[in-house]
Amino acid sequence: MRLVPTSSGFAFSSLTVLLVMLGAFAVAPAQEEEHPTVAPALARKAATLILARCAVCHTTDLIAQQRLPQDRWTVTVEKMVHWGADLSPDDAALLVRYLAGRNHPGAPDQLPSFEQELATMEPTRAQSATIDGPLTGVAARGAGLFAHNCQACHGEGAIGGAGPKLARNTILKNEGAFWETVLHGRGPMPAWGAVLSHQEIADIHAWLVTR
Numbered sequence: 001m002r003l004v005p006t007s008s009g010f011a012f013s014s015l016t017v018l019l020v021m022l023g024a025f026a027v028a029p030a031q032e033e034e035h036p037t038v039a040p041a042l043a044r045k046a047a048t049l050i051l052a053r054c055a056v057c058h059t060t061d062l063i064a065q066q067r068l069p070q071d072r073w074t075v076t077v078e079k080m081v082h083w084g085a086d087l088s089p090d091d092a093a094l095l096v097r098y099l100a101g102r103n104h105p106g107a108p109d110q111l112p113s114f115e116q117e118l119a120t121m122e123p124t125r126a127q128s129a130t131i132d133g134p135l136t137g138v139a140a141r142g143a144g145l146f147a148h149n150c151q152a153c154h155g156e157g158a159i160g161g162a163g164p165k166l167a168r169n170t171i172l173k174n175e176g177a178f179w180e181t182v183l184h185g186r187g188p189m190p191a192w193g194a195v196l197s198h199q200e201i202a203d204i205h206a207w208l209v210t211r
């Protein structure tokens with residue numbers, strides 16, 4: 001820094017100061033917008049979707065290690081949908097908000113994995129609710145629901161993969177254990193209470209017993 005600046009040097013440094021100040025004003029509100037927050041129940045849904053819909057092609061670590069602003073997450077998620085990630089526009093928008101709020105450029109290097117985060121999230125009351133009455137599952141609907149939500153881990157035709165074989169699994173006869181596992185998750189198995197309705201779970205169950 002010059003103590004007695006020449007006229008050009010002075011002009012240069014005041015311009016620099018002005019630009020830095022303008023920059024600070026311009027950037028501050030933008031950074032706030034970069035970190036949207038997602039309600040806990042929606043965060044559960046988002047983390048579950050990442051395990052079920054994104055981990056089909058690559059590890060969740062590839063996602064967890066990124067630190068991107070919201071516009072880049074929008075582009076990334078759009079690209080993944082284009083490549084085959086199975087997401088509705090609403091689910092894609094939720095994932096962008098969740099990822100931009102969590103994996104932004106200012107986020108710490110070490111974040112818990114999506115799996116760890118999901119395990120520590122408290123189920124909400126709605127997710128803990130028990131079934132109101134007997135539901136009749138429709139196997140024809142369950143097939144598609146299984147393909148979207150379960151197949152990535154339980155394999156095509158429910159013959160098993162990263163998760164156990166569900167076709168002819170004795171848990172299908174023990175409805176209490178089936179519902180407990182699917183609604184609340186178990187170990188690496190995500191909880192589905194925030195993502196699927198009870199009717200949809202009943203439809204999947206109905207389809208599984210036909211396998």
Ligand code: HEC
Binds near residue numbers: 050053055062066080
């Ligand atoms: C149909 C397969 C497929 C699905 C589903 C998928 N991805 Fe990818 N993804 C890829 C491929 C291929 C690459 C690039 C290859 C690599 O680096 O391993 C990639 C790379 C990435 C990267 C690294 C940065 C980049 O842009 O290359 C991120 C982040 C990512 N995916 C996020 C996601 C998210 C979030 C989802 C769920 C919404 C998802 N992916 C679902 C195939 C997929």
Ligand code: HEC
Binds near residue numbers: 146149153163182
């Ligand atoms: C991200 C991977 C993943 C997805 C997606 C997934 N599961 Fe699982 N599931 C698992 C794993 C792993 C286990 C074993 C859990 C354990 O260690 O006890 C499991 C266990 C289960 C069990 C208990 C099986 C038994 O023998 O006790 C049921 C039932 C089940 N899953 C149903 C479903 C349904 C229905 C869906 C879709 C709505 C689904 N899962 C989606 C990974 C997954």
